[in-house]
Amino acid sequence: MNKxxxxxxxxxxxxxxxIIFTGDKRSEQNVEVKDGIQYITINAQGGYFPQISxxxxxxxxxxxxxxxxxxDCSASLVIRSIGFQKILPQIGETEIDLGIPKAGxxxxxxxxxxxxxxxxxxx
Amino acid sequence: MFKTYTxxxxxxxxxxCKILIEDILKEQIFVKNVSVDLKKETVExxxxxxxxxxxxxxxxxxxxxxxxxxxxxxxxxxENKPNDIIWKATPIGLIFxxxxxxxxxxxxxxxxxxxxxxxxxSFIIGLIASVSSCxxxxxxxxxxxxxxxxxxxxxxxxxxxxxxxxxxxxxxxLGGTLGAIGNAIGVNFTFTAILGIIASLVMxxxxxxxxxxxxxxxxxxPAGIFDFFRKIEHKTLTPLSIGxxxxxxxxxxxxxxxxxxxxxxxxxxxxxxMLAFALGTLPMLALLSFGSASFAHSTYAPLFFKSAGxxxxxxxxxxxxxGLAGLGIINPLFNI
Numbered sequence: 001m002n003k004x005x006x007x008x009x010x011x012x013x014x015x016x017x018x019i020i021f022t023g024d025k026r027s028e029q030n031v032e033v034k035d036g037i038q039y040i041t042i043n044a045q046g047g048y049f050p051q052i053s054x055x056x057x058x059x060x061x062x063x064x065x066x067x068x069x070x071x072d073c074s075a076s077l078v079i080r081s082i083g084f085q086k087i088l089p090q091i092g093e094t095e096i097d098l099g100i101p102k103a104g105x106x107x108x109x110x111x112x113x114x115x116x117x118x119x120x121x122x123x
Numbered sequence: 124m125f126k127t128y129t130x131x132x133x134x135x136x137x138x139x140c141k142i143l144i145e146d147i148l149k150e151q152i153f154v155k156n157v158s159v160d161l162k163k164e165t166v167e168x169x170x171x172x173x174x175x176x177x178x179x180x181x182x183x184x185x186x187x188x189x190x191x192x193x194x195x196x197x198x199x200x201x202e203n204k205p206n207d208i209i210w211k212a213t214p215i216g217l218i219f220x221x222x223x224x225x226x227x228x229x230x231x232x233x234x235x236x237x238x239x240x241x242x243x244x245s246f247i248i249g250l251i252a253s254v255s256s257c258x259x260x261x262x263x264x265x266x267x268x269x270x271x272x273x274x275x276x277x278x279x280x281x282x283x284x285x286x287x288x289x290x291x292x293x294x295x296x297l298g299g300t301l302g303a304i305g306n307a308i309g310v311n312f313t314f315t316a317i318l319g320i321i322a323s324l325v326m327x328x329x330x331x332x333x334x335x336x337x338x339x340x341x342x343x344x345p346a347g348i349f350d351f352f353r354k355i356e357h358k359t360l361t362p363l364s365i366g367x368x369x370x371x372x373x374x375x376x377x378x379x380x381x382x383x384x385x386x387x388x389x390x391x392x393x394x395x396x397m398l399a400f401a402l403g404t405l406p407m408l409a410l411l412s413f414g415s416a417s418f419a420h421s422t423y424a425p426l427f428f429k430s431a432g433x434x435x436x437x438x439x440x441x442x443x444x445x446g447l448a449g450l451g452i453i454n455p456l457f458n459i
Contacts, residue, residue: 073375
C-alpha cells in the first residue's frame, strides 16, 4: 500500500477514535430537594447517566445509584473521595450519603475498570 | 559428490523457524545437510543434486512457501519490505479498534437481563462480556500472548488447549468456592485494577514486539524480558496459571458474576454459574487464539503479526488509561 494513502487513512481513523472517545456529555434534570435533603439520581447501566450533574453545595446530599439489570463495569462503582467501593446490586437503588458537600469540589465516580465515569459539580 | 550452497532466506520471524526450516529441508532426499543461520538470514545446504543454485532455490522455496519462507541466491532487498507491511498493518489494526469502540458506544451490548441469574443467563452474559470492553483486557491479553506463542513456538495448539481448559476449570472451581464460603470475602477493586494495569503493560510490550520495534538492532531489548517470556511460555504450568489469572482480571461482567456466585449459597450453584459464564466467553477467546495460530502459519503471517500488534497496543493503552483512572491516579479521559 502507498505510504501517503496509509497515512491519510490512519489519521482519519485516529480522528474517528477521538470522536468516539470524547462523545456526548448530556446533562439532565436529575437533582431534587425533598424535606431539606438533596437527592442526586444517577442511572448505572452501560455507563453512568447523566455523566455530569450540577447540584447545590452546602445542604445535606444523598446520591442514589439506580441499576436495572447492570452486569457490566458500571455495576462496580468506586468513588475515591468518600472511600466508596461496592458492586451495585443488578437491580435496585443504592443510597450513598455525601454529607454536606462544599462548593467547587466535584465528586467523581468511576467504574472498577475505569472506562465509565460521572461527575457531580457543586455550586 | 556433495556440493555446498548458501542461500538467503526471508520470512524468518522466530527462533523456532530455524528448526522448522531444517526439518522441512531435511525431508528432501537430495539434501544431506542443512544449517540455518538466523542472524545472517542464510541457509547452508549440502546436496548431491546437480541442479544449478537458482533452480535449487526455486525447488526448495516451493517446499517452504506454505510456511512463509523464501530462499534466494541473491539477498532480497528487505530494507523496504517491513516498512511496507507496517503501512498496511496500521490501518487494518486501527479499523478493528474503531469497530470495537463503536460496538461499545452503540449500546448494543447494554442488554438488561432481569430476574434470577441462572446458568443460562450467565452463559448469555458470558457471550456479551466476550465482545464487551472486557475484551480490551482479557481478549487483548489472549491475542498478544497467542500471537507471541505462535511466533516463537511451532506446536501452539497444545498450549492454547491447556489455557482454555485451565480457564474453564478455574472459573468453575473458584465460582464454587465463592458459592460455598458466601460473603466471607470481598472483591478487592484495587487488587484487580493493579492486575489490569500489569496486564495492559504486558500487552503494550508484546504489541511493540509484534510490530517489530524490538527486533533486529532497532531498539535494544530490555534486558532479557523476551528471553524470560520465551522460557516461561514453553512450560505447561504457564498457560494454566494465566487461565486461572483471568478470573481476577478487571472486567465488570466477571465481577458481577462473582457477586452472583457469592450470593448463590452453595458450591454447586456457584460452580455452574461461573462455568456457564466462562463457556459463554469461550467462543470469542478460542477464535482469538486459534485464529492467530492459523494466521501465524500462513503466508500472511508478517501482516497478521503487525496488525495484531497495532490492535494489542491500542487495547493496551485503552486498558492502561482506564485502569489508572479506576485507581484514581489520573482523571478519567473518556467514557466509552
